Amino acid sequence: MRKVFVYALGFSLIVTSVFLSQSCTKSTSSTSDLIGNWSRASDFDGNARSEAVCFTIGDYAYISTGTTDLTRFQDLWEYSIVKQYWSQKADLPGVARTSAVAFSIGTKGYVGTGFDGTNNLNDFWEYDQASNTWTQKDNFKGTARYDAVAFSLNNNGYVSCGFDGNYLKDLWQFDPTAPSGSQWVQKASIGGTKRSAAMSFVINGNAYVCSGNNNGTALNDLWMYDPVADTWTEKRQLTNVSTDSYDDTYTSIIRYNGVALVMNNLAYITTGENPSLTSTTWEYNPVTDLWTQKTGFEGSARTGAVAFTLNNRGFVMTGRSGSLSFDNCYEWHPNDPVNANDN
Secondary structure, eight states, X not given: OOXXXXXXXXXXXXXXXXXXXXXXOXXXXXXXXXXXXXXXXXXXXXXOBBSOEEEEETTEEEEEOOBOSSOBBOOEXXXXXXXXXXXXXXXXXXXXXXXXXXXXXXXXXXXXXXXXXXXXXXXXXXXXXXXXXXXXXOOOXXXXXXXXXXXXXXXXXXXXXXXXXXXXXXXXXXXXXXXXXXXXXXXXXXXXXXXXXXXXXXXTTEEEEEOOEETTEEOOOEEEEETTTTEEEEOOOSSSOSSSSXXXXXXXXXXXXXXXXXXXXXXXXXXXXXXXXXXXXXXXXTTTTEEEEEOOOOSOOOBSOXXXXXXXXXXXXXXXXXXXXXXXXXXXXXXXXXXXXXX
């Protein structure tokens, strides 16, 4: 996510933490009762950074762009889950940037939008894994922006929300097979509140957009997008707002600039801020529309990290705390007991 690097203030991700008022005291689970383990994985070979993007193709993950408090990047790195090493690939053309978006369709990766330190961006680029080359595609048709979310469904890409000087909630579909000049089509906007720095994930052919920031407030909603019907459905809220017991422990789900990943048709969110850094980890079951707290992220608390899943193995890496950027990586084992000796 773009920052002006005045970390006590942020830019638009500031002010107080927002939790809905509760009329009675609620119990919370002890952290010692939580399930899941984070183990150290292979460090990122590129420079430490935050606000990068990632996408996956087959057995490979790719990380590009991002920033330290002094430098923006446009390099591209490939990670092989089989060989467990990183190799540098062709740089992203255009300008170095932060807070961009990325997704993959088939054997191609796509990166676009973001912020270059002066300008909001709307250019879009296609990466060909086989030839290690980039091709410029139609510019994103929405306003130039950063801190948007992106996902792919049914061989199309989607970009939504973000910040262009105002918070946004529009949705645009990208068709890589369409003729040049007609690759972007506007779709139904997400319901509810405009937002930036939200989290997104895809399960069983539907996309979900979770929480995010609006005017310094962490949002407590979750929306599901059906690409066939082009409709959004709001799911249960993410704080304790009902009179039922299921949400009594929903005290730390909402956040912005966190990460999301999917394993075994369950989603996990972790890291981020609200407004201070958070390491809490939550599991979402789309069948029951319920959240379960898991073991918190065991690396240093951070914001602006990236997450990816390869062969049903989930990883969280990079990010920053204050002016300190990270290059370390952690693998998530959602059903294992905590092992304090593998970090």
